Amino acid sequence: xxENNTQELKATMEPLHPADIAEVMDDLTIDEAKSVYLLxxxxxxxxxxxxxxxxxxxxxxxxxxxxxxxxxxxxxxxSDDAADIVADLDEDLxxxxxxxxxxxxxxxxxxxxxEYEEDTAGGIMAKELVSxxxxxxxxxxxxxxxxQAEEVDEIYYIYVTDDQQRLKGVLSLKKxxxxxxxxxxxxxxxxxxxxVRTNTRQEEVAEIMDKYDLVAIPVIDDIGRLKGRIxxxxxxxxxxxxAERDYQxxxxxxxxxxxxxxxxxxIRARFPWLLVGLLGGIMGALVLGSYESxxxxxxxxxxxxxxxxxxxxxxxxxSSSIVVQSIASxxxxxxxxGKRLLKELMVSFATAAIFAILIFIYNYFVQGNINxxxxxxxxxxxxMLYASFFGTLIPLLLNRLKIDPALATGPFxxxxxxxxxxxxxxGVGKMFFDFL
Amino acid sequence: xxENNTQELKATMEPLHPADIAEVMDDLTIDEAKSVYLLxxxxxxxxxxxxxxxxxxxxxxxxxxxxxxxxxxxxxxxSDDAADIVADLDEDLxxxxxxxxxxxxxxxxxxxxxEYEEDTAGGIMAKELVSxxxxxxxxxxxxxxxxQAEEVDEIYYIYVTDDQQRLKGVLSLKKxxxxxxxxxxxxxxxxxxxxVRTNTRQEEVAEIMDKYDLVAIPVIDDIGRLKGRIxxxxxxxxxxxxAERDYQxxxxxxxxxxxxxxxxxxIRARFPWLLVGLLGGIMGALVLGSYESxxxxxxxxxxxxxxxxxxxxxxxxxSSSIVVQSIASxxxxxxxxGKRLLKELMVSFATAAIFAILIFIYNYFVQGNINxxxxxxxxxxxxMLYASFFGTLIPLLLNRLKIDPALATGPFxxxxxxxxxxxxxxGVGKMFFDFL
Numbered sequence: 001x002x003e004n005n006t007q008e009l010k011a012t013m014e015p016l017h018p019a020d021i022a023e024v025m026d027d028l029t030i031d032e033a034k035s036v037y038l039l040x041x042x043x044x045x046x047x048x049x050x051x052x053x054x055x056x057x058x059x060x061x062x063x064x065x066x067x068x069x070x071x072x073x074x075x076x077x078x079s080d081d082a083a084d085i086v087a088d089l090d091e092d093l094x095x096x097x098x099x100x101x102x103x104x105x106x107x108x109x110x111x112x113x114x115e116y117e118e119d120t121a122g123g124i125m126a127k128e129l130v131s132x133x134x135x136x137x138x139x140x141x142x143x144x145x146x147x148q149a150e151e152v153d154e155i156y157y158i159y160v161t162d163d164q165q166r167l168k169g170v171l172s173l174k175k176x177x178x179x180x181x182x183x184x185x186x187x188x189x190x191x192x193x194x195x196v197r198t199n200t201r202q203e204e205v206a207e208i209m210d211k212y213d214l215v216a217i218p219v220i221d222d223i224g225r226l227k228g229r230i231x232x233x234x235x236x237x238x239x240x241x242x243a244e245r246d247y248q249x250x251x252x253x254x255x256x257x258x259x260x261x262x263x264x265x266x267i268r269a270r271f272p273w274l275l276v277g278l279l280g281g282i283m284g285a286l287v288l289g290s291y292e293s294x295x296x297x298x299x300x301x302x303x304x305x306x307x308x309x310x311x312x313x314x315x316x317x318x319s320s321s322i323v324v325q326s327i328a329s330x331x332x333x334x335x336x337x338g339k340r341l342l343k344e345l346m347v348s349f350a351t352a353a354i355f356a357i358l359i360f361i362y363n364y365f366v367q368g369n370i371n372x373x374x375x376x377x378x379x380x381x382x383x384m385l386y387a388s389f390f391g392t393l394i395p396l397l398l399n400r401l402k403i404d405p406a407l408a409t410g411p412f413x414x415x416x417x418x419x420x421x422x423x424x425x426x427g428v429g430k431m432f433f434d435f436l
Numbered sequence: 437x438x439e440n441n442t443q444e445l446k447a448t449m450e451p452l453h454p455a456d457i458a459e460v461m462d463d464l465t466i467d468e469a470k471s472v473y474l475l476x477x478x479x480x481x482x483x484x485x486x487x488x489x490x491x492x493x494x495x496x497x498x499x500x501x502x503x504x505x506x507x508x509x510x511x512x513x514x515s516d517d518a519a520d521i522v523a524d525l526d527e528d529l530x531x532x533x534x535x536x537x538x539x540x541x542x543x544x545x546x547x548x549x550x551e552y553e554e555d556t557a558g559g560i561m562a563k564e565l566v567s568x569x570x571x572x573x574x575x576x577x578x579x580x581x582x583x584q585a586e587e588v589d590e591i592y593y594i595y596v597t598d599d600q601q602r603l604k605g606v607l608s609l610k611k612x613x614x615x616x617x618x619x620x621x622x623x624x625x626x627x628x629x630x631x632v633r634t635n636t637r638q639e640e641v642a643e644i645m646d647k648y649d650l651v652a653i654p655v656i657d658d659i660g661r662l663k664g665r666i667x668x669x670x671x672x673x674x675x676x677x678x679a680e681r682d683y684q685x686x687x688x689x690x691x692x693x694x695x696x697x698x699x700x701x702x703i704r705a706r707f708p709w710l711l712v713g714l715l716g717g718i719m720g721a722l723v724l725g726s727y728e729s730x731x732x733x734x735x736x737x738x739x740x741x742x743x744x745x746x747x748x749x750x751x752x753x754x755s756s757s758i759v760v761q762s763i764a765s766x767x768x769x770x771x772x773x774g775k776r777l778l779k780e781l782m783v784s785f786a787t788a789a790i791f792a793i794l795i796f797i798y799n800y801f802v803q804g805n806i807n808x809x810x811x812x813x814x815x816x817x818x819x820m821l822y823a824s825f826f827g828t829l830i831p832l833l834l835n836r837l838k839i840d841p842a843l844a845t846g847p848f849x850x851x852x853x854x855x856x857x858x859x860x861x862x863g864v865g866k867m868f869f870d871f872l
Contacts, residue, residue, distance in 0.1 A: 015628075019647045146614045154651065155610055173609040174591055178582045192451075210676075211455045213669040215590065215651055232668045233649040239672060240646075243679030244761065250686055251757030251845065252750050266783045270754050271790075277750045278791055281743025282798060288739040295738055299731050302738040303724040306854055307717025309742050313749070314688050314713045314847055318706050321687030325680065347702045354707075355714055362718060409687065411750055418742055 010039045018044060022051035030060060037072075046076040049085070058088050066093055070100035078153070079106065080126035080228075083113035113228075121205050122198035125219045125228030128152045131159040132185055134168050139181035141171075156216040159226055160189040166224040169193050195220050198227055205230055206238045246328060249406040250321060252277075273411045280415030284309075284422055291426040294433065300369060301429050304376045305422065311355065311380060312387040312421035313414040319344060319391030320408045327395070327405050341392055348388035356381035371432045379428040383421045390417065446475045454480060458487035466496060473508075482512040485521070494524050502529055506536035514589070515542065516562035516664075519549035549664075557641050558634035561655045561664030564588045567595040568621060570604050575617035577607075592652040595662055596625040602660040605629050631656050634663055641666055642674045682764060685842040686757060688713075709847045716851030720745075720858055727862040730869065736805060737865050740812050741858065747791065747816060748823040748857035749850040755780060755827025756844045763831070763841050777828060784824035792817035807868045815864040819857045826853065 013021055013036075021040075025033050025048065037045055049057060061069060069089075074082050074097065086094055101107040109127040116122025130148045132141045141158070149155060158171040169191040179188060195218045196205050209217050209232065219228045248254075252273035257266055288295065288305075295302050323340075356377045363373035394413060395405035449457055449472075457476075461469050461484065469492075473481055485493060497505060505525075510518050510533065522530055537543040545563040552558025566584045568577045577594070585591060594607040605627040615624060631654045632641050645653055645668065655664045684690075688709035693702055724731065724741075731738050759776075792813045799809035830849060831841035 017648060142613055145610075149610050149614065154608075156651070172590075173613070174581075174585050177578060177609070177613070178585065210669075210672055212453060215592070215668060232651060232672070233646075236646055236668070236672055236675060239675055240679070243676070243683070247679070247683055247686065247757065247761060250683065251753050253754055253757065257758060263779060263783045263786070266758070266779075267787055267790075270751070270783075270787060273754070274747065274750055274787065274791060277746045278743070278794060281740065281746050282795075284742035284746075285739040288742070289736075292735055296732060296735045299728055300725075302731055302741070303721040304717065305738070305741045306720035306724070306745050306858065307714070309745060310713045310717050310720075310847075310851065310854060311710065314710055315706075317687050318689055318709070321683065321689065322693060322702070325683060343699060343702075347699050347706075350699070351703055351706060351710065354703075355710060358714060359718075411746075415746065418746060422742065 006039060009036070013040065013044075018047035019051045021048045025052060026056070030063070033060065034063075042072055042076045046073045046081075049073050050077070050081050054088070057085070061085070061088070062090060062093065066096035067100045069093075069097050071102070074101055074110075075103060075106065078126045078128050079109040079113055080124065082106070083110045086110055087114055087118070116198055119202045120198060121196045121200040121202070121219045121230060122227070124202060124205070124234050125198075125230045127228050129159060129218075129226075129229045130155050131161050131165075131226055132171070134160050134162055134186045134189065136185050137181065138176060138179055138183050138185070138188070141176060141185060142181070145176075154231075156231065157218075157229075159218050159229070160185055161226050165226055167193070167195060167218055167220050167226040170218070193218065196230070197222065202238060203242075206235045206242075209235045210239070242328060246324060246406045246409075249404075250317070250324075250409040252411045276411050276415055280411075280418055283419050287419060287422045287426070291430070294426060294430055298372070298429070298433055300367070300372050301375070301426070301433075304372075304425070307359070307376070308380060308383055308421045308425045309418045312383045312417040315348065315351070315384050316387040316391040316413055316417045317409060319348070319388040320395045320405075320413060323392055323395040324406050324409055327399055340396070341389070344388060344392040345385075348385050351388070352381045352384035355384060372429075375425070375429040375432045379421075379425040382424050382428070383417075386420065386424075387417045442475060445472070449476065449480075454483035455487045457484045461488060462492070466499070469496065470499075478508055478512045482509045482517075485509050486513070486517050490524070493521070497521070497524070498526060498529065502532035503536045505529075505533050507538070510537055510546075511539060511542070514562045514564050515545040515549055516560065518542070519546045522546055523550060523554070552634055555638045556634060557632045557636040557638070557655045557666060558663070560638060560641070560670050561634075561666045563664050565595060565654070565662075565665045566591050567597050567601075567662055568607070570596050570598055570622045570625065572621050573617065574612060574615055574619050574621070574624075577612060577621060578617070581612075590667075592667065593654075593665075595654050595665070596621055597662050601662055603629070603631060603654055603656050603662040606654070629654065632666075633658065638674060639678075642671045642678075645671045646675070678764060682760060682842045682845075685840075686753070686760075686845040688847045712847050712851055716847075716854055719855050723855060723858045723862070727866070730862060730866055734808070734865070734869055736803070736808050737811070737862070737869075740808075740861070743795070743812070744816060744819055744857045744861045745854045748819045748853040751784065751787070751820045752823040752827040752849055752853045753845060755784070755824040756831045756841075756849060759828055759831040760842050760845055763835055776832070777825070780824060780828040781821075784821050787824070788817045788820035791820060808865075811861070811865040811868045815857075815861040818860050818864070819853075822856070822860075823853045 025036060028036065037048070040048060074085070077085070086097060089097060098107055098111065101110070113122070113125070113127065128151050130145055130152055132144055136144070145158065155173060158173065158176065160168045160171050162168055169189040170193045171185065171189040175188050194208060194212055194214060196208065198219055198221055205217065208214070209230070214232070216229050216231045218226055219230060221227050253269050254272045255269050257269040359380055360373060360377040363376055367373060391408070391413065395408040398408055399405040461472060464472065473484070476484060510521070513521070522533060525533060534543055534547065537546070549558070549561070549563065564587050566581055566588055568580055572580070581591075581594065591609060594609065594612065596604045596607050598604055605625040606629045607621065607625040611624050630644060630648055630650060632644065634655055634657055641653065644650070645666070650668070652665050652667045654662055655666060657663050689705050690708050691705050693705040795816055796809060796813040799812055803809060827844070827849065831844040834844055835841040
């Protein structure tokens with residue numbers, strides 16, 4: 001692909017969509033990618049830049065001169081993308097790039113957006129939108145829209161404001177087209193509009209847009225002035241990222257990795273939770289070591305160690321993942337914490353009883369040793385009960401403490417359950433065999 | 437809420453959004469819900485019906501008379517929602533409802549849509565869209581749009597077709613507004629448009645719309661005729677559902693459950709994987725039983741059973757979840773199966789070596805027994821190596837066989853890894869202690 005045949009390369013890329021070019025660039029070295037960029041015209045180069053993964057983008061931008069970043073990329077971008085990219089730059093470079101932006105209005109928009117917290121509506125909204133005054137007529141609107149529309153890729157909704165820029169409602173293009181040109185906007189617009197504030201949390205924005213199937217939502221400040229809008233593609237990205245994060249948490253992986261990453265990145269992502277597993281295993285060994293005489297007297301007790309550990313782990317993960325998923329999907333406060341724990345207790349009581357009986361039947365007929373049979377059944381019952389109880393309680397607690405509840409699904413809880421499970425198992429076992 | 441004060445109730449619900457009413461209805465009994473429905477006018481009642489969970493909807497509809505379903509709900513719905521609802525009805529009721537629909541064009545649309553497979557573009561598309569002929573002028577278009585727009589909630593794009601209804605391109609409302617009324621459409625439309633076929637799989641539709649940030653995508657048949665369109669809200673729902681399914685798979689839960697479900701539904705969802713865990717535990721006990729004399733001679737060997745099992749499980753889940761997630765996010769064929777396995781082998785070799793050394797250091801200084809130390813380290817190394825190898829291989833194989841690869845992340849593989857891990861551990865241990 002890289003034979004310095006620039007003319008031909010340029011011609012090949014012309015008809016491609018930015019997202020496709022970004023995919024191809026992913027396989028190139030940084031120098032190759034740089035030379036490909038310089039071939040693209042500004043509009044396309046900036047679209048491609050938005051599509052490439054964040055890490056690559058940061059590495060790439062930090063080697064470019066600031067005036068090039070400003071003139072080649074930023075100037076062609078919507079304010080939300082531009083702000084994201086500027087926010088990622090090193091502090092020095094950031095200041096220089098901002099100074100190099102020729103369009104002062106755009107530079108001002110970017111600086112405004114950088115003020116908002118990253119995970120709020122203000123942090124993800126774009127300044128570009130089409131707004132009209134409620135006192136205008138359809139004809140004035142159409143003229144005004146044709147001016148504003150140049151900066152906006154897709155219109156979706158037209159926002160109607162009063163003289164103080166306060167949001168009054170929305171107007172669909174459909175309505176605008178279907179009405180005569182001298183109708184006043186105030187008679188046409190829909191005043192009942194869903195909106196969010198600049199400080200609304202990203203999760204909540206996504207929930208609202210998803211619930212009401214909105215393609216875009218307006219963002220207002222504390223006194224109701226229209227500040228920007230958020231579009232559906234941000235919501236899709238957010239839903240996907242949240243799901244991926246929870247998934248990686250439950251599978252014991254730290255950070256955002258893909259199979260295409262470099263081997264050492266994959267090793268680093270796995271290391272922390274494996275270390276937790278190792279430490280848990282060592283603690284397990286210490287617990288078992290303290291029951292050394294029991295194990296050497298009744299070797300059969302050791303046989304059911306994997307069973308107890310596996311059931312404790314499985315039940316715990318099931319319980320916490322149900323809670324985590326319901327928190328993530330926004331089902332909250334439908335039931336109180338206490339009520340939920342009570343139901344979980346009922347469910348786990350029944351489940352634990354079923355499995356305690358199953359293993360009792362197996363052991364009674366196959367193993368024959370009544371003390372072992374009773375020890376395994378009773379401790380399995382207790383272990384499953386507390387494992388699902390903790391599995392429910394801990395994510396709920398973490399959520400209360402504003403810590404990501406998905407942490408509870410990681411190997412940490414499983415490991416803790418394993419160790420506690422061993423304690424209970426040998427505690428019960430010791431009791432039964434001491435009775436003899 | 438339910439004091440038969442119908443007038444008041446009706447007034448309360450008037451300003452509410454259908455999604456909110458659906459949420460309230462969720463807490464009512466089926467009879468209460470039925471009486472609330474009959475208070476709502478048709479448009480609203482049908483919107484609410486779309487928002488309530490599928491199971492509740494099915495139960496509710498199957499007790500209503502067919503002519504009521506047709507006149508009160510179906511007639512006000514878009515064809516895609518109507519088809520979904522009709523598809524859910526029992527066969528007899530389905531036929532009757534279809535016969536009761538007065539608008540024969542709509543009935544025809546529904547029957548057409550029912551022909552497509554549920555998980556294809558045809559199965560999720562709606563028939564309602566705005567299309568214009570390439571030979572028309574802007575003025576004709578505007579007139580035609582005002583006719584068609586009545587049936588379409590949101591326009592998003594105007595599709596341009598030729599005389600044979602073949603899709604030629606799209607036209608934005610923006611362009612339509614900004615051009616003079618006698619311009620011909622053929623000079624305005626954008627011919628380079630992303631589209632899918634009726635038999636394109638749902639996953640692929642979601643990928644394309646997400647990748648190119650499309651708010652709607654047209655669906656064509658094999659000879660290019662425009663058949664319908666799919667909108668962004670279907671994609672958000674799909675992304676969310678896919679993520680939830682994978683998450684439930686990895687956490688060992690069968691079927692779609694939420695904490696608000698009834699206790700017995702929660703028990704049933706947990707049962708299958710816990711049973712796998714129980715059977716695995718019993719097999720583990722059998723494996724350990726076959727090493728009874730080794731355990732009773734060298735009790736310390738038993739101490740590290742939880743460590744080996746936990747590390748095998750953790751590594752296996754990490755490996756398979758990375759593969760599953762990359763398959764789900766559409767990163768495919770970037771690397772071949774062979775290449776991926778080779779890299780996974782490298783990564784797991786390094787990881788296994790690190791942890792084997794760590795446990796060696798611990799045991800060497802704390803435990804002191806050199807045979808035990810070597811047994812644990814060497815078997816941990818082997819176990820981690822094969823667990824991550826299988827963790828990568830099995831989801832890739834399942835995917836080849838068109839089985840959901842997420843199945844590999846469930847407790848099945850973890851359980852298998854546990855058992856194999858015990859075999860390897862005691863095999864290695866036996867070797868070392870026999871040497872003495």
